[in-house]
Each structure stands twice: as C-alpha cells, then as structure tokens.
Amino acid sequence: MSVSTVSNEIVTTIQSWLPSAVSLLTVNTLSAVFVARSAVARNRSWFTYFWFSLIATSLVMGVIVAALPVSEEYLPGRRQCPKCAEYVRREATLCRHCHSKLTALPALKRSGVSALNPVWTLGAFTTGIGVVVEVLALAKVIETWWLGLALIIAGAYMLFRTPRNS
Numbered sequence: 001m002s003v004s005t006v007s008n009e010i011v012t013t014i015q016s017w018l019p020s021a022v023s024l025l026t027v028n029t030l031s032a033v034f035v036a037r038s039a040v041a042r043n044r045s046w047f048t049y050f051w052f053s054l055i056a057t058s059l060v061m062g063v064i065v066a067a068l069p070v071s072e073e074y075l076p077g078r079r080q081c082p083k084c085a086e087y088v089r090r091e092a093t094l095c096r097h098c099h100s101k102l103t104a105l106p107a108l109k110r111s112g113v114s115a116l117n118p119v120w121t122l123g124a125f126t127t128g129i130g131v132v133v134e135v136l137a138l139a140k141v142i143e144t145w146w147l148g149l150a151l152i153i154a155g156a157y158m159l160f161r162t163p164r165n166s
C-alpha cells in the first residue's frame, strides 16, 4: 500500500464528486439569475426571487440525489475484486460476490468531515437553511414561512433516511 495509491484514491473520490457538484450549482445559479431577471421585469424583488429560486432548485435536486441509489463504485473505501471485478470493502478478506479469498488492504484514513455521507451533509445543510428561513419569516423579514417548513421537512427526510457515515 504505497502513498501514491492512497493519494490516487483520494483524487479519484474528489474527481467523482466535484464535476457533478459544480455543474449542479452552476445550473442552479444560472436558473436563479433567469428567474430573478423575469421577476424584476414584473416589478418584484431581484434579491428575494434569486434566493427563492436557488433554494427551491437545490431542494428539488437534493431530493432527487437522495432518492437515487448510490453505486458501490463511488463509495470511498472500496476496491475491485481481482477475480469478479465487483466492488468490495478494502478490508475484506473474502469477496461477498464470488467468495474468492482476498488480501486485506488497510482501511482509508479519513477525517470526520470526509467520512460524512454527502447526502446526509446535504440534508443537514437543507435543514439549516430551512431554520434560517423560518427565523426570517417569524421576524417578518420574509413572508414565505411555508418554504422554511418545506426545507426542514425535506432536510429531515434526508437526514433520517441516510446513514451519517458513508
């Protein structure tokens, strides 16, 4: 188990997540700008509609991501079985697909944050935004209390449906 193998695995994990995260955020931001521009054309607040749209599209995408099954291939701490090419845990000494004997590899050392399941993190983030929206609604800064409630429900759903650690 060389250092370069470990760093390759870390780079591969980042590479598998980063493009989808960046492209989703880009699509969300561009659509929010579009919605906000059309809101201004109808004498509505750019600021309110930009954030409303950004949060709403992120929420919908978060629910879709949470509902998708995650392929073993993209889970950290996995490797391919040399016999059947299925994905198994690095520490496994027996393939759970073809029952071949394997040489155990040491588990990847991960920090607390990187060990968190991305969907769980998204759920926590969504719940947090929901609480902020509710506080703003109670303080009468905004009127959309139902948006905060929807965000809290969706975030809590993701939190309880997904294990905290991947």
Ligand SMILES: [Zn+2]
Pocket (backbone or CB within 6 Å): 081, 082, 083, 084, 085, 086, 095, 096, 097, 098, 099, 100
């Ligand atoms: Zn196998």
